[in-house]
Amino acid sequence: MDFKNNRYVKLSGVPWGAKPNDIKEFLIDCNIVGDPVIVRYKSGRATGDAVARLVRKSDLEKALKCNQKYIGKRYIKVEETDGDTFEKHFSESIAFIKEPFKLPSLDVKCHTQADEAKKQEVFRQADSNPKERVRYNEEEKMQEAGKLPDMNDRPKYTELKIHGNAFVKLSGLAWTANEKDVRKFLNDCKVHEVVITNNDKGKPSGNAFVQLDSKGDVMKARAHNKEHLCKRFVNVEEVEKQQFIRETERDRKDYSSFHVKMKNLPFSATETEIKALFKDLAIEEVIMMRNKDYKPSGKAMVEFKSEDDQAKALLCDNKPMGSRSVEVNKVEKYDVKTIETQHNFH
Numbered sequence: 001m002d003f004k005n006n007r008y009v010k011l012s013g014v015p016w017g018a019k020p021n022d023i024k025e026f027l028i029d030c031n032i033v034g035d036p037v038i039v040r041y042k043s044g045r046a047t048g049d050a051v052a053r054l055v056r057k058s059d060l061e062k063a064l065k066c067n068q069k070y071i072g073k074r075y076i077k078v079e080e081t082d083g084d085t086f087e088k089h090f091s092e093s094i095a096f097i098k099e100p101f102k103l104p105s106l107d108v109k110c111h112t113q114a115d116e117a118k119k120q121e122v123f124r125q126a127d128s129n130p131k132e133r134v135r136y137n138e139e140e141k142m143q144e145a146g147k148l149p150d151m152n153d154r155p156k157y158t159e160l161k162i163h164g165n166a167f168v169k170l171s172g173l174a175w176t177a178n179e180k181d182v183r184k185f186l187n188d189c190k191v192h193e194v195v196i197t198n199n200d201k202g203k204p205s206g207n208a209f210v211q212l213d214s215k216g217d218v219m220k221a222r223a224h225n226k227e228h229l230c231k232r233f234v235n236v237e238e239v240e241k242q243q244f245i246r247e248t249e250r251d252r253k254d255y256s257s258f259h260v261k262m263k264n265l266p267f268s269a270t271e272t273e274i275k276a277l278f279k280d281l282a283i284e285e286v287i288m289m290r291n292k293d294y295k296p297s298g299k300a301m302v303e304f305k306s307e308d309d310q311a312k313a314l315l316c317d318n319k320p321m322g323s324r325s326v327e328v329n330k331v332e333k334y335d336v337k338t339i340e341t342q343h344n345f346h
Contacts, residue, residue, distance in 0.1 A: 006033060007060035008086045011050045012077040012200070013250040014038070023050050026071050029062045031055035037089045048250060049200075051086045068246060075249040166212040167244040168221045169237050174230035175204045180317065182208050185229045189217040195248040209239065209248050255330040257307045258284070260314060263327040267296040274300055277316060277326070281309040287339060301331060301339050 011023065023036035036052035054060050060080060067078040170182065179194040190213035197205045212218055218238050225236040239247075262274070271286045282305040289299040304310045317328040331339075 005056050006083070007054045007057055008081045008083055009052050009054060009060065009063045010079055010081040010085070011036075011052070012048065012079075013074050014046070014048050014050050014076065015072050015074050016046045016048065018046070018050070018071060022071060023052060026069070026076065027052065027063050027066060030059040032059075037086070037093050039089050040093070051081060051089050053083075053086055075246055077250070165241050166214050166218045167239045167241060168210050168212060168218055169239045169243075169247075170208040170210065170229075171206060171235045171237075172232055173204070173206045173208055173234060174232045175206070177204070177208070177230050181230060182210065185224060185227070185234070186210065186212075186221050189220045190214070191217075195252050197247060197251045207247075209244050211244065254333050256310075256333050256336050258305075258310050259301055259303050259331045259336050260310060260328050261331040261335070262300045262302065263298065263329070264324050265296075265298045265300060265326055266322040266324055267298055269296070269298075269300070269321060273321060274302060277319060277321060278302065278304075278309075278313055281312055282306065283309075289339065301336070 009027075011026075014023070018038065020035040020038065023038075024032060027036075030052075031054060033053040033055060036050050039047045039049040039051065041047060052063075054063060063078055064080065066076065068075055070076065170185075173182075173196070177196065179196065182194045182196070183191055189210075191210055192213060193211040194208060195210075196208045199205045210221070212221060222236050222238065224234070226233050228234070265274075269288075271288060274286050275283055284303040284305050286303075287301045289297045289301065291297045302313065304313060314328055314330065316326070318325045319328075320326070
């Protein structure tokens with residue numbers, strides 16, 4: 001086949017469980033050469049992107065008309081790409097099929113610094129988040145033993161929880177800016193959600209989209225236009241709900257509204273001390289997380305009886321406990337399920 005007239009498209013925001021046939025069905029009016037390629041990390045986990053080779057320019061035009069349409073309940077971004085990008089991902093997919101990437105066993109003991117260095121180098125090669133690779137490897141082992149739900153139960157998309165129709169975009173953010181920085185910047189506004197978006201390379205885009213409680217909060221947010229956040233001027237503008245959904249779909253996470261995860265706890269920390277930290281809040285349960293040797297990990301998960309109490313708990317981030325400053329963060333719903341399962345198993 002003569003490939004010189006072929007065109008190429010990239011799809012972003014693809015559900016993790018999508019198959020090549022799902023992409024074909026999405027681009028049903030287009031003539032596709034071979035199968036679309038699901039882009040993956042070296043560890044084999046889907047990145048949320050896919051690429052496809054199209055027969056001719058007219059197929060490209062049809063594909064681009066599918067931009068912002070759905071696969072399942074996810075908005076899909078469709079854009080033209082080049083042959084080099086397609087061939088790169090195609091070659092990587094073939095290599096993965098021939099020799100899937102495998103992480104070293106968590107049970108392997110590193111007796112020397114050289115062994116530990118070698119193990120860490122393998123983790124770095126997995127992808128940009130080696131801790132995630134460890135976590136997934138451990139979960140897969142527990143699944144084989146019947147101690148965890150199937151990985152296919154992980155949510156393939158997140159549903160927007162609408163509290164109102166008030167949304168703003170912050171642009172010009174420093175790459176180091178995080179959700180807590182944005183909430184502090186908008187400290188006089190009632191903030192429901194902050195999404196800091198990433199570019200196609202997975203790096204911070206410099207933009208954040210914020211879901212507010214009311215139009216009055218939008219006016220308060222716009223009053224912060226051109227103020228400093230992390231030593232940079234920030235532009236604040238109102239956006240519509242559809243733009244918020246479209247721009248954040250790829251980067252939104254399905255957080256629990258009732259749980260928080262605590263890190264950097266003293267190893268001697270007790271459930272009583274944690275409840276004392278949240279003394280004015282209604283707590284349903286505290287799970288003291290332990291490592292594989294059943295020793296304190298310095299982490300805990302706390303379930304609150306209301307969303308308001310969870311929001312107040314997040315304000316306790318960096319409060320002292322003993323000689324340490326404790327981290328208090330949101331936790332994804334899937335991780336809640338995993339932690340509860342592991343805890344019940346122990």
